[in-house]
Amino acid sequence: MEATIVLPLLLISLFSTILVAQATDILAANQTLKDGDTIVSQGGSFEVGFFSPGGSRNRYLGIWYKKISLQTVVWVANRDSPLYDLSGTLKISGNGSLCIFNGQNYLIWSSSSSPSSQKTSVRNPIVQILDTSNLVVRNSGDDQDYIWQSLDYPGDMFLPGMKYGINFVTGINRFLTSWRSLDDPSTGNYTNKMDPNGVPQFFLKKNSVDYFRTGPWNGLRFTGMPNLKPNPIYRYEFVFTEEEVYYTYKLENPSVLTRMQLNPNGALQRYTWVDSLQSWNFYLSAMMDSCDLYKLCGSYGSCNINESPACRCLKGFVAKSPEAWVAGDWSEGCVRRVKLDCGKGEDDFLKIPKLKLPDTRTSWYDKNMDLSECKKVCLRNCTCSAYSPFDIRDGGKGCILWFGDLIDIREYNENGQDLYVRLASSEIDKYNIHYMKGKIRMLLIIVLSTALFLICLCIGLTVFNMKKKKLATKETVQRESLRVSSRKQEEEDLELPFLDLDTISEATSGFSDVNKLGQGGFGPVYKGTLACGQEIAVKKLSRTSRQGIEEFKNEIKLIAKLQHRNLVKILGYCVEEDERMLIYEYQPNKSLDSFIFDKERRRELDWPKRVEIIKGIARGMLYLHEDSRLRIIHRDLKASNVLLDSDMNAKISDFGLARTLGGDETEANTTRVVGTYGYMSPEYQIDGYFSLKSDVFSFGVLVLEIVTGRRNRGFRNEEHKLNLLGHAWRQFLEDKAYELIDEAVNESCTDISEVLRVIHIGLLCVQQDPKDRPNMSVVVLMLSSDMLLLDPRQPGFFNERNLLFSDTVSINLEIPSNNLQTMSVIEPR
Structure with missing residues (x-):
């Protein structure tokens, strides 16, 4: 008799357990979801429950990915009405509203009771979490009869299948709002929202100020997002009818996880989940640059x-x-x-x-x-x-x-x-005339160039044959004549005052070792005093230097035409008895590297002085790139090539490796790569491709060195084998950039945000892709204003390496046409 009674009870209990197991994605009208309980979508993709973001103790009802280890919240219900303990509960009201109550049974949040569909009747409502991340309230008898759905009220996340835009019939406008911080999901400063006026387009706003605009849809993409292209991860679509306008995307491979997020700093970025790394990988950004x-x-x-x-x-x-x-x-x-x-x-x-x-x-x-x-x-x-x-x-x-x-x-x-x-x-005609003139001019140039080449070829062959006949008898005389002629021409080309060798020798006490200031790749540098009392610095071309006559003449021709408070001033030159020397104004504090890399002297450069040095270098580089009569790429910007005057003002020096560009040029190639390891950009060091952005990269390295007091090349850290750039980027991503600051400036650093901003700017300058780096004009603007900064991408040479050298080394690479490279390492500059 007892067995007869027990068996049915067991069957009923088992059947009830099965029903509960099958209904884990649903919360019925008579059920309560307490803090600590969750419901999971049928396919196990998403989970709903109470959580605390980051280091916060506040509790929120949210939706997050179920199948990944890193909790990533995609939607928050009570984002502006947090719970302060673990007593929160979720219930569904009779009219179909979701309601969150605290421990005192006070209502702190409820969903809209306005139905999303055309049906307004509510019959036995239930809550269900779908594998699309959509949390819906529906009538229990109809899978599609949604009374309310979370996808109509997104937070900071744009997920697959979501309609991102406006329904003109219901008036619902689905847009993104950033969190206030990583620990605080309350409404932040940034929104990304469809504007239906005129041709619809999305606007990213900071509070009420327009910050970024996608541009209108042109059938293929938003005109302000050229990086939006067909890809193997997702398929996107833009729908524009009388009833609604929205943007959406669907996964090509359902197993791939991808999301678009409006971050607290205003960056609208797409990420994909990399299972092998157990992390979200950056995929693309709506905003690309300034x-x-x-x-x-x-x-x-x-x-x-x-x-x-x-x-x-x-x-x-x-x-x-x-x-x-x-x-x-x-x-x-x-x-x-x-x-x-x-x-x-x-x-x-x-x-x-x-x-x-x-x-x-x-x-x-x-x-x-x-x-x-x-x-x-x-x-x-x-x-x-x-x-x-x-x-x-x-x-x-x-x-x-x-x-x-x-x-x-x-x-x-x-x-x-x-x-x-x-x-x-009249304007149209002018441009048409210019266009036709350009075509005609190009045709004439081709014809004349061809004719001139043939004429020169004939003349050259004739002269060559004549010289070949006379070479045996006049070789010695011609060699001497050419040597004298070359010397005279050289002196005529240098548009600077000439100082004779005796004057310079007397000023430097016969180039005494006592007056020697240092040694660089060019040669030794001596301090001197002219008869008039003016102090000078004499840079002497060493006979063993790999930098020769061309670098010597190049530096004089360039720097003689430049006048700027942040560029070193050249006073004259000397070419006599096989000696070649440059005479500069003397800088009593020598070079920047003698301070920032010296354990004792670095304390003489407090933070205000360092930031002024950074700004001075930036102004000097801006002058070279944009404001001088010539557009100049320095190609060897580094700490030892920045001199400091008596007031610690920065003076950029050493233009031996500099190159000029035409007015419309911003880049060039070379088969001879010269410069200094640790400061050269990846595209220049590897491919011989240099541009204004190559100097920006060197500037960024220099900024990080000035802030940290550490050299990029030879940098060591016990936790990894990254260089200074990689270490700085890693610290930035982990919100530990403040640990980079040189301890020598701790006392003088009263505004930590200013230092962190300078580090941020330095990382923007050393990004791997030259197109991502800002121009020097933008750098100067960022240093002198509070303009919002974009997040930096991975820096150049971000890889772990074997630490073979501790000092910076200047190099001279010849890149032949077969793409093989030979390297000559010359003296440290």
């Missing part, structure tokens, strides 16, 4: 990150405030050079390719109009300033018209879009 800052170049200004300065006016426009523009303040933008002739039929349009289209909030569009009709409509309206295709697929279709000023434009090397800008006909 040119993405909203309206950086003002009205009718265009930003090109590969140019210096980055901002310039569109063709047919000039700076509204030339003085401010030259000084790097582009906020006032540009104005038309020639006013429009609207109403007289004399305006036309200039095609400008490869652009991020201007702000479309004041635009008008038609999805079906062809481009020729688009142009006609724009011409008929005097306030229409530009037009472009709405969709660039299949040759282009549709029409966008802009009214008023064109704002927030930038140029791309690829994946940009054509914009037709309205100009007076």
Whole structure:
């Protein structure tokens, strides 16, 4: 009898257990989810429960990934109403609202009771977490009858399948809001939101200030996100109808985890989960560089990150405030050079390719109009300033018209879009004439060059044959004549005062060892005093130096034409009795490396002095890159080549390896790589490719050395084998950048945020990809203002290595055409 009773009870108990196990993704109307309990989606992808973020003790109801080891929260319910203990509970009300209560049974948060679907009746509501991360409230009898869903109210995370935009019927606008910090999920300072005015586009805002704009969708991508391309991870889509407009994406491989997150610092970035590393790997960023800052170049200004300065006016426009523009303040933008002739039929349009289209909030569009009709409509309206295709697929279709000023434009090397800008006909004619003249000029150059080459070849062969006949009898005479001629020509080319050898020898006491200041790759440097009492520094070309006559002449020709308070001043030269010397103004505090790398003298450089030295070097490099008559790449910027005057002002020196670029050039290649290990950029050291950004890399290394008092090359740390750059980046990622600060400046460092900002700027300058590094004009702006800084990417040479050398070594590499390399290591500079 007892067995008869017990058996049914066991079966009922087992059946109940099975039912509970099968219903772990659901919370019924009569159930409560307490702190410590969770529900898990049917496929085990997501989990719902109470949690505490980071080091916080506050409790929140959230959703996180279930299958990965690193807790990553994708949605928070009570983000602005935290619980302060473990007494929180989640319940569902009769009207279908989610409710969170504290230990005193006070309601601290509830979901919206407005239904997302067209059905308004609520019948036996339940809560369910889906494998899409969507937490839904639905009627128990209908899987699709959602009363409320979390994907309609996202936090800082954009996940697969989510509709990121606006439903015009229900009025729901799904947008991202950053957390306040990594430990605080409350509403932060940044939002990324669809703006439906004109042609829809997303805006990243800091509080109410526009910070970044994606640009409109052109059928393939947002025009301000050229890095958005088809990929093997996810497939994206943009939907724009009368009922709704939204952006979404779906996974190509469901096993891959990827998310888009708006971080507390305003960075909108995509990550993918790498299971082998058990970490999230950075994939791409919506903002790529400083040119993405909203309206950086003002009205009718265009930003090109590969140019210096980055901002310039569109063709047919000039700076509204030339003085401010030259000084790097582009906020006032540009104005038309020639006013429009609207109403007289004399305006036309200039095609400008490869652009991020201007702000479309004041635009008008038609999805079906062809481009020729688009142009006609724009011409008929005097306030229409530009037009472009709405969709660039299949040759282009549709029409966008802009009214008023064109704002927030930038140029791309690829994946940009054509914009037709309205100009007076006289301006159009001028550019067409210039274009035709350029074509004709190029044709003439080719024809004349070919003819000149043939003439020179004939003359050369004739002269060669004549010289060959006379060579045997006149070889000695000609050699002597050439030597004398070369010496005279050399002296005529050097546009500086000449000092004879006796004067310099007397000033340096016969180049006495007592007066010797140091030794570099060029040769020894001596202190001297002229008869007039002026102190000088004499740099003498060593006979054993690998740097020869070309470097000597190069330095004189360059530095003689430069005048800046942060560049060392050259006073003259000497070429006599096979001696070649450069005479500089004497700097009593010698070079920067004699301070920052010396255990005792480093204390003489407190933090205010160090930051002024950094700013002085930045101003000097900006002058070389953008403001001098020549565009100069230094190629050997390092601590020993920065001299300090009596007031500790920085003076950049040693231009023997510098190279000039044409007015429109920003880069060049060489088969001879010369410079100093530890300071050379990866693209220059490996491929011989140097640019303005190569100097920026060297500057970034120097900044980190000044802050830390440690050399990049030969840097050691017990925890790893990274160089100083790798160590600094690692500390930055772990929020331990403050540990990098030289202990010698601890007492003088009253504002830790300033030091951390300088370290941040240094890391931006040493990024692996030259395109990611800022120009020196932007560096100077970042050092002198509170402008928001982007997160740095991985620095160059970020790899662990064997520590073979402890000192910096200058190198001279010859790179032959077969891509093999031979290396000659010369004396430390």
